[in-house]
Amino acid sequence: MIQLLFTVVIVAMGLTLSFVFKTPLRKLVIMGIDRSKRGRGPVVVKTVAGTIAIVLCSSLYNMAKIRSRWMAENGRGAAPNPTDQILFAGHMLESTLMGAILFLGLMIDRLHHYMRELRLRRKSMEAANKQAQTRGDSGEGKCGSPDELKSLEEETKSLRLKLKQLELELDTKTKDLTAAEANAIALSKQSEGFLLEYDRLLEENQNLRTQLQSLDRKLSCSGSKKNI
Numbered sequence: 001m002i003q004l005l006f007t008v009v010i011v012a013m014g015l016t017l018s019f020v021f022k023t024p025l026r027k028l029v030i031m032g033i034d035r036s037k038r039g040r041g042p043v044v045v046k047t048v049a050g051t052i053a054i055v056l057c058s059s060l061y062n063m064a065k066i067r068s069r070w071m072a073e074n075g076r077g078a079a080p081n082p083t084d085q086i087l088f089a090g091h092m093l094e095s096t097l098m099g100a101i102l103f104l105g106l107m108i109d110r111l112h113h114y115m116r117e118l119r120l121r122r123k124s125m126e127a128a129n130k131q132a133q134t135r136g137d138s139g140e141g142k143c144g145s146p147d148e149l150k151s152l153e154e155e156t157k158s159l160r161l162k163l164k165q166l167e168l169e170l171d172t173k174t175k176d177l178t179a180a181e182a183n184a185i186a187l188s189k190q191s192e193g194f195l196l197e198y199d200r201l202l203e204e205n206q207n208l209r210t211q212l213q214s215l216d217r218k219l220s221c222s223g224s225k226k227n228i
Helices: 002-020 024-036 041-074 082-138 146-227
Strands: none
Touching (some): 002 146, 024 082
16 A cells, blocks of 8 residues: 555656646646546545545544553553554554645645636737737727727736736745645655664564564473473
């Protein structure tokens, strides 16, 4: 499951990076997300996100349960046993990856929304400018009423203001995305550390079991000799 979560995190980071840089891949990503939001796509996405959130809550609950068991058995400040450390590290790694997936999914959805709104505003502004130029070239602008010209100017100004607002919002979201990517990279490095610690604890636990088994064999042999 951890390998699957790592794969999903890497794919989500790749999608978010495609929004930052203006490349042909960004158009393909936007088209793909547009198609995924049609039909049953939103229901499937919400179902998957809800499932991940439920599993995340379950992992957090298991972490709290293990911690409370430490406190009850060993007291405050005591070192936990290797088995509890392995379980706690595994749940923490899964919770970190699932939280990163949900956060990156939300960022992808918001960036797609703002990119789509910005594209629609630009198209409407270009259409208004073309319409104004057509009227000016055909002489309708000179013969038209001042009210029409005034309404066109006000519409153009409002579209430009909305375009600037959307560009500012897009810049803000891009900065948030950059910070989120930095956090995701830090979380990935931390998760790799947890995974190495998990392997070390698992090996240590296996060594302890081997030592206990050898001690049991020695005790059984010494007991059989005494009986003889």
